[in-house]
Amino acid sequence: MEDKNKRYNLEPHIDKYVLGSGWIEGWKDFPHLSTNGIRRVYVAQPTIKTPNKDVLYKDLDVISTEHHINLFIKFEDLGNYDTEGFQLKNKINFTGTVERYTRYNGTEDFGIYANNQSTLPFRINRLFLSVKESSQSIKDYINRKRVHPEQDDIDFLNKFALREIVLLYDELEKTGNYLPTFNMTFDDLLGVLRGTMKGIESLLEDLELYRELMREVKNAKSKRSKKHRIFRINKEETKNQLRRGLGF
Numbered sequence: 001m002e003d004k005n006k007r008y009n010l011e012p013h014i015d016k017y018v019l020g021s022g023w024i025e026g027w028k029d030f031p032h033l034s035t036n037g038i039r040r041v042y043v044a045q046p047t048i049k050t051p052n053k054d055v056l057y058k059d060l061d062v063i064s065t066e067h068h069i070n071l072f073i074k075f076e077d078l079g080n081y082d083t084e085g086f087q088l089k090n091k092i093n094f095t096g097t098v099e100r101y102t103r104y105n106g107t108e109d110f111g112i113y114a115n116n117q118s119t120l121p122f123r124i125n126r127l128f129l130s131v132k133e134s135s136q137s138i139k140d141y142i143n144r145k146r147v148h149p150e151q152d153d154i155d156f157l158n159k160f161a162l163r164e165i166v167l168l169y170d171e172l173e174k175t176g177n178y179l180p181t182f183n184m185t186f187d188d189l190l191g192v193l194r195g196t197m198k199g200i201e202s203l204l205e206d207l208e209l210y211r212e213l214m215r216e217v218k219n220a221k222s223k224r225s226k227k228h229r230i231f232r233i234n235k236e237e238t239k240n241q242l243r244r245g246l247g248f
Contacts (some may be wrong), residue, residue: 009064010048010110013098017178019057020112021093022046025068027086029075037075043092044068048112053179053186057093060181070111071096080117093182118180124168124189128196133162135203142210149207157200165197 022043031037038101046069049060073081080248094231096114103109132155141149172189179186 007064007066007069007110008067010098013048013063014100016098017051017095017115018048018063018098019051019060019093019095019180019182020046020048020069020071021057021091021182022069022088024088024090024092024225026088032077034074039073039075039078039086041071041073041086041092042068043071044093046071048098050175051095051179051181053175053177053181055181056185057180057182061150070109071103071114072101072111073114074116077114077116080119081114093180095178095180115178118175118178120168120175120182121170121180121182124172124192127168128192129165131196131200134161135199138203138207142206151158154204154207158204161200162197165193169193190209211228221241 020043020169025042027041029037029039032203042079045065045067047065048063048069049057052060064072071092073094078086081094094112094114095117096112098110099113100108101111124205134150134156137150137153137159140146150178169190172193175186179189185190
């Protein structure tokens with residue numbers, strides 16, 4: 001006899017990685033399960049899709065849209081999920097593996113066992129925003145809106161951000177189709193990393209050129225100041241010494 005509550009559309013996808021999105025209808029915590037506990041989230045109207053790193057979630061192939069589904073998340077992974085806290089009716093985007101489980105009444109069903117969802121898109125965007133913020137004091141200095149740039153900002157861009165971009169790029173390359181594409185695809189994220197690196201390198205070059213210009217201006221002012229002093233000195237011998245010191 002067919003179980004009307006069983007999610008048969010998921011059966012061909014057992015042990016397969018999927019992406020999904022729905023609304024939180026409720027949850028129950030099981031502290032004694034797994035190593036540190038599991039939260040079973042009742043997700044209403046979830047749409048389950050086949051992953052593809054090159055396609056946004058909204059355009060992915062649909063596996064099924066269910067009335068509801070059980071999403072099992074380890075306590076330590078709760079912070080990785082794209083939701084503003086676990087509140088009723090909040091939207092939740094999730095990734096995980098389709099698995100078979102046994103209900104309390106002994107019947108079987110299929111649910112999603114959430115993985116440690118990649119936070120790579122979030123971390124790439126966070127780095128981009130940090131670079132944008134740190135770049136402002138340098139831009140203001142170059143545009144003569146401030147006397148000095150913040151050395152901490154220069155160090156952040158030069159010593160941390162450039163290195164972090166390389167690490168994030170390596171991680172992105174290895175992620176493959178395990179990339180959650182709810183907001184950005186592989187190419188989108190790659191573009192952010194490349195653009196951010198180019199922007200940092202260009203800004204640091206502009207900073208060095210501007211500093212060199214300021215040194216030249218300062219030296220020129222110093223020479224003009226010394227030259228002016230020559231004509232205020234009465235002794236010809238002292239004048240000649242200054243001229244030789246200035247190279248003429």
